[in-house]
Amino acid sequence: MSGAWRWLRHNAVNIWAAGAIAYLLIPIALIAVFSFNDPSGKFNYTWEGFSIDAWTNVFGVEELTDAFLTSLRLAALSTLAATILGTMIALALVRHQFHGRRVANFLIVIPMATPEVVIGASLLSMFLIYGISLGFFSLFLAHVMFSISFVVIVVRSRLIGFDRRLEEAARDLGATPLTTFRTVTLPLLMPGLIGAALLAFALSIDDFVISNFTSGTTVTFPLYIFGAAQRGIPVEVYSIATLLFAVTVAAMVFVTWQQRRAEKMAEVRPDDTDESGAGALASGRDAVSSAGSPA
Amino acid sequence: MNGASKPLGRRLLPYGLLGPGLLWLTLFFVIPLYFMARLSLESGTLETGFQFTWEWSNFSDAITTYDEQFIRSFIYAGVATLIALVIAYPLAYAIAFRGGRWKNALLFAVVAPFFTTYLIRTIAWTTILSDDGVVVDVLKAVGILGDDGRLLATGTAVIAGITYNFLPFMVLPIYASLERLDPRLIEAAKDLYSSSRTAFLKVTLPLSAPGIVAGTLLTFIPAAGDYINAIFLGSTNQHMVGNVIQGLYLNLRDYPMAAALSFILMAVIMLMVVIYIRFAGSEALMGEEEEAR
Numbered sequence: 001m002s003g004a005w006r007w008l009r010h011n012a013v014n015i016w017a018a019g020a021i022a023y024l025l026i027p028i029a030l031i032a033v034f035s036f037n038d039p040s041g042k043f044n045y046t047w048e049g050f051s052i053d054a055w056t057n058v059f060g061v062e063e064l065t066d067a068f069l070t071s072l073r074l075a076a077l078s079t080l081a082a083t084i085l086g087t088m089i090a091l092a093l094v095r096h097q098f099h100g101r102r103v104a105n106f107l108i109v110i111p112m113a114t115p116e117v118v119i120g121a122s123l124l125s126m127f128l129i130y131g132i133s134l135g136f137f138s139l140f141l142a143h144v145m146f147s148i149s150f151v152v153i154v155v156r157s158r159l160i161g162f163d164r165r166l167e168e169a170a171r172d173l174g175a176t177p178l179t180t181f182r183t184v185t186l187p188l189l190m191p192g193l194i195g196a197a198l199l200a201f202a203l204s205i206d207d208f209v210i211s212n213f214t215s216g217t218t219v220t221f222p223l224y225i226f227g228a229a230q231r232g233i234p235v236e237v238y239s240i241a242t243l244l245f246a247v248t249v250a251a252m253v254f255v256t257w258q259q260r261r262a263e264k265m266a267e268v269r270p271d272d273t274d275e276s277g278a279g280a281l282a283s284g285r286d287a288v289s290s291a292g293s294p295a
Numbered sequence: 296m297n298g299a300s301k302p303l304g305r306r307l308l309p310y311g312l313l314g315p316g317l318l319w320l321t322l323f324f325v326i327p328l329y330f331m332a333r334l335s336l337e338s339g340t341l342e343t344g345f346q347f348t349w350e351w352s353n354f355s356d357a358i359t360t361y362d363e364q365f366i367r368s369f370i371y372a373g374v375a376t377l378i379a380l381v382i383a384y385p386l387a388y389a390i391a392f393r394g395g396r397w398k399n400a401l402l403f404a405v406v407a408p409f410f411t412t413y414l415i416r417t418i419a420w421t422t423i424l425s426d427d428g429v430v431v432d433v434l435k436a437v438g439i440l441g442d443d444g445r446l447l448a449t450g451t452a453v454i455a456g457i458t459y460n461f462l463p464f465m466v467l468p469i470y471a472s473l474e475r476l477d478p479r480l481i482e483a484a485k486d487l488y489s490s491s492r493t494a495f496l497k498v499t500l501p502l503s504a505p506g507i508v509a510g511t512l513l514t515f516i517p518a519a520g521d522y523i524n525a526i527f528l529g530s531t532n533q534h535m536v537g538n539v540i541q542g543l544y545l546n547l548r549d550y551p552m553a554a555a556l557s558f559i560l561m562a563v564i565m566l567m568v569v570i571y572i573r574f575a576g577s578e579a580l581m582g583e584e585e586e587a588r
Binding site for chain 2: 012013014016017020021023024025026027028030031034045046085086088089091092093096097098104107108110111113114115116117118119121122123124125126128129141142144145148149152202205206208209212213221222225226229233237238241242244245248249252256
């Protein structure tokens with residue numbers, strides 16, 4: 001009895017953690033399982049039987065496929081823009097001295113500390129007053145905006161652990177600054193950039209709230225789901241969500257693997273051990289804390 | 296190196312790098328806030344058009360009309376943040392100190408919900424908490440819920456959904472602060488004859504405080520503005536301020552009132568954050584502002 005009690009006490013934290021992990025994963029498992037459901041009505045809320053119908057023709061629901069493609073296009077474009085803009089900011093923050101650092105930091109952090117509904121509402125206010133028509137373009141402007149900060153944080157944490165002697169070596173060997181950047185800095189930075197881009201992509205493709213305010217009649221994947229929730233959700237939504245999950249996980253694993261390889265090759269030691277989405281969000285800690293202490 | 300001795304191009308380079316991105320943030324974050332502020336002081340209707348009239352009554356009307364949703368938002372967000380903290384701390388602790396070679400896989404599991412669509416996750420919860428679902432059955436069997444009791448369309452369901460959706464934001468910062476903690480400090484405490492409990496309370500917990508502060512903020516802020524969970528897991532009786540803002544902007548098109556509400560929401564959150572940071576101590580929270588060298 002006392003042995004069992006001691007075991008329980010010793011492992012209480014682990015058991016709790018296992019429960020928490022289960023709590024995090026159960027809804028995801030449920031989504032995957034329900035993609036094989038065979039609902040009789042229009043809603044996919046209760047289990048009624050096994051079927052692979054939703055998988056044989058995943059992109060068979062035209063409206064849904066259109067919305068999904070719109071989301072992919074939007075995510076690709078906004079990721080590209082946000083990654084470039086955010087990387088430039090991160091380079092300036094880590095490698096240069098300039099006046100107004102506090103203002104720059106504040107500007108980067110404050111969007112992450114603002115509720116999305118406020119961001120969406122304020123963007124809509126501006127678009128209304130300027131008479132800017134809502135649609136793909138306004139969505140693009142908004143998505144780049146909320147992605148930039150996250151890119152800055154991921155790339156910055158990568159840059160902080162960057163061994164600058166590698167660049168110095170290139171310079172010593174006669175490389176111009178541009179050549180050094182292209183052949184040394186960029187390749188070493190690449191895993192961080194890909195990690196940042198993946199995060200921006202995931203944020204964009206999953207955004208509902210800000211898109212809800214700035215989309216007009218354009219329908220993205222989350223907006224489609226929201227609309228469909230009132231009339232009935234096709235099972236294909238679950239298949240696409242599962243597919244998206246699998247692809248993102250695969251991409252994350254690939255990036256982490258690439259990163260390990262790059263680190264081994266160049267012996268660059270970033271200060272966080274995980275530079276994937278987890279590390280990015282974890283280092284968001286610093287950013288958000290500094291947001292909370294305005295100048 | 297002295298800044299003044301650098302060539303001009305090199306001195307301007309950081310501004311060139313910062314410029315486009317910060318301009319984007321200014322144009323599509325700061326300036327919209329200005330327009331929202333202006334809109335919140337206008338009067339009129341959609342038919343007659345809106346005019347700027349310093350209509351301060353929008354703010355007082357917003358508060359008196361929607362005080363219930365406001366208070367509910369902060370209660371739901373506060374409770375969800377507390378529950379998330381209770382769930383997250385031991386999890387982060389286990390990953391940081393007992394994760395071993397499973398560490399990365401466990402972190403992966405923590406962020407996994409982010410890889411499925413937010414709306415679908417929430418809809419999955421409607422299935423989990425549905426009237427004929429397992430959770431309701433179990434709660435009925437142990438007598439917590441009455442025979443005709445239900446979870447959907449209750450505050451409990453909405454809070455459960457919010458807790459779930461923002462839990463990773465709580466786990467990651469706490470994990471990051473625990474991960475940075477030098478285990479030798481805990482060993483030192485134990486060498487000085489402190490019990491595990493005392494070592495935890497006097498060393499581990501205070502050193503992870505920045506993570507707790509960041510985690511609670513990252514959870515509370517989006518939770519207070521959320522309206523998805525209330526839509527899918529609640530009813531109009533569970534509507535939060537986000538639902539009101541969304542409805543006023545997108546359905547009723549009472550823009551001035553909606554803008555006033557958004558502004559109040561943002562102001563209240565900012566105020567709470569500032570007070571909280573003061574209270575929690577800001578010295579540990581300054582972030583990495585001085586990393587340039």
